[in-house]
Amino acid sequence: MNDVLHKLPEFAANHLALVGLFVAILVALIATEVGSLFRKWKALTPAGLTQLINRDNPLMIDLSASTDFEKAHVPGAKNVAMSQFDPENKDLAKAKDLPVVLIDKDGRTLSKPAARLVKAGFSRVFVLDGGTAAWQGAQLPTAKGKK
CATH class of the missing domain: 1.20.5 (Single alpha-helices involved in coiled-coils or other helix-helix interfaces)
Incomplete structure (x- = not known):
């Protein structure tokens, strides 16, 4: 040495x-x-998201392209186009007290939308680390189609 x-x-x-x-x-x-x-939002593993779903019934927003969302998404997630994502929207503002989970195809483009949610006053913001690909990789069930 x-x-x-x-x-x-x-x-x-x-x-x-x-x-x-x-x-x-x-x-x-x-x-x-x-x-x-120091960031105000937390990353979740697929197992962590499963626990959050079972415990708190979060609002899950999938920011994937609609074609990717239709192929496979986390059951219960709502698809919103990244260009249409607005944390100041009055419908979304009603959910400020709920945990909000952002999901996309691979988890790479969620830090800015998560920061926007925090800035808009959401206190419990989460991101699915690895996105839908990680969810599928953990062999968890997926839904197909527009809903």
């Missing part, structure tokens, strides 16, 4: 690009983790 520590400065000097890339990745990873600690 002591030998490795003595060779580390030499390695770093000979491989500046690798060391720089490592530092950049490390900083990005730390920033992502710190950001997730």
Whole structure:
């Protein structure tokens, strides 16, 4: 171990690009983790969503494209086009006290809509981590069609 520590400065000097890339990745990873600690919404696993459904009957909003929603979605989810998603909508505002779960095809585009819900005054906002793909991957039942 002591030998490795003595060779580390030499390695770093000979491989500046690798060391720089490592530092950049490390900083990005730390920033992502710190950001997730301070955000006002929570990510759920499929098992966590199942527990929330059984316990609190949340409002589930699927922001997937309608064609993806029709192929497979979490039972009970309502499809809303991303372009039509408005947390200030009077119908949605009635659900401010309910837990709200945002879902999409793969869970990649939900951080901004979740932040908009929090900004609009929703206190219990969740995102299905991995989206419908994670739900299917956990071999949980899906629904098909428009409803």
